[in-house]
Amino acid sequence: MQGQALPGFRDFYPEDFAFRNSIFATWREVARRYGFQEYDGPPLEPLELYTDKSGAEIVQQLYAFEDKGGRKVALRPEMTPTLARMVGARAQALKKPIRWFSIPQLFRYERQQRGRLREHFQLNMDIIGEAGPAADAELIAAAIDIARAFGLGAEHVRLRLSDRRVLTALLQTHPQFHGERIRIAFDVLDKVERQNRNETERRLREAQFDASAIERLFEIASLKGIEAVLAELRRCPDGPAAGESLVAVITALGAMGLSEFVEVDLTVVRGLAYYTGTVFELFDRAKELRAICGGGRYDNLIKEIAGMDLPCVGFGMGDVVLGELLTEHRRRFEAPGQLDAFLVAVGGEDVAPVLHLAAGLRDRGIAVEYALRNQPIRKQLELAAARGAPRAVIIGPDERKAKVAVVRDLKTGKQRKVALTKVRKGVFK
């Protein structure tokens, strides 16, 4: 075997490409329904776009190198910094709120495993310039509607919802959770579901938290559902205010009829440091796969990158985990037969008339194919069927004499003679 794709990179054979296209088409369709406009940026960006925001360690996970002009560049690992730059540059001119989406191919140099490659396509939807919770609800609704558009209902997926402002308010009721140490608590909470309790306690003790603080953190982690969270918030000084946005988001989603998908869970934190409020993830119910989609509110990022003060909320949804889930649910896309007709020449003297007919039909936008060698009709029909053509148009000496073609329905096997004048116009019956 001579060569193969680099590790973590995919070849898309026609059936894979059809599947990918069907995912993209659904993404675009839902984005359109929500009034989003599509944009794109360069796949190659200045390295600093990522290092400035994410810290130098992430360079280890970037496809980064020096170009021939000595510039340090990187293949984009995420779309948000590019979006921030683009919006920042025209922030004055763009009518707010901005609703934009993109389907970039993103790259990351990491060891691949299931659901995580070195390259993937990711739908990004963002609302920029609206600080209120209606924007958060709108995006969460879009994420859920995408799942629904793929035939995934509340029995297949669930949306886990949290809010960092709520989490902060609850944590701060304990004196040991303050300032930088809240970040540590975030980090631990993010992993609390994946680790056993002993491991979690060990990490907290290493970070100098005492038994009462650890107890408090587990208390917060165990709060499930909005009622439990609200009850707890009422016992904090700034609690009710911190919970306002979360309540508004849940209310809006309820009004849209999406409550059965939504579950408040404070252990959803998201790894990225720049989230400031709402955070959410879409999961398969069985929780066998990684998150299908993740996002949240990041109100300070554009100011950091472009200097404009614009609140944002957005999410990313990759094609890899989603594709795995769809395949599991047997919703794998079958490549559609794209031909309208397969033209069959009975003998060598029929080839030129078939070519002529093919050219005329193609001019009319009709998709046709014919055998590239002289073959028995048997072979030509076999190819026609394999290509998924709905019908074969057979032309032989008898047909030419009678100025007709035999149109054979390849599904039913029924055939009839149709005048050539009609066939030439793409009328096959």
Place this chain on the structure above:
RNA sequence: GUGGCUGUAGCUCAAUCGGUUAGAGCGCUGGACUGUGGCUCCAGAGGUUGCGGGUUCAAUUCCCGUCAGCCACCCCA
């Protein structure tokens, strides 16, 4: 980046205790079938057993390295 497991035809898998010419099904190509596909039958092509080294009279089989895949960690687009 760390650790564990696994690599045989395009795909799914065989190959006895280490035994000489590595097989089968599906798929692909051709034929039976000279104006009618799907069925059936026949034949063919397709392999450096991931790659490299070692042990042995003999390696798909045992050992080491390496690459790739899967899983876990790390990390989360």
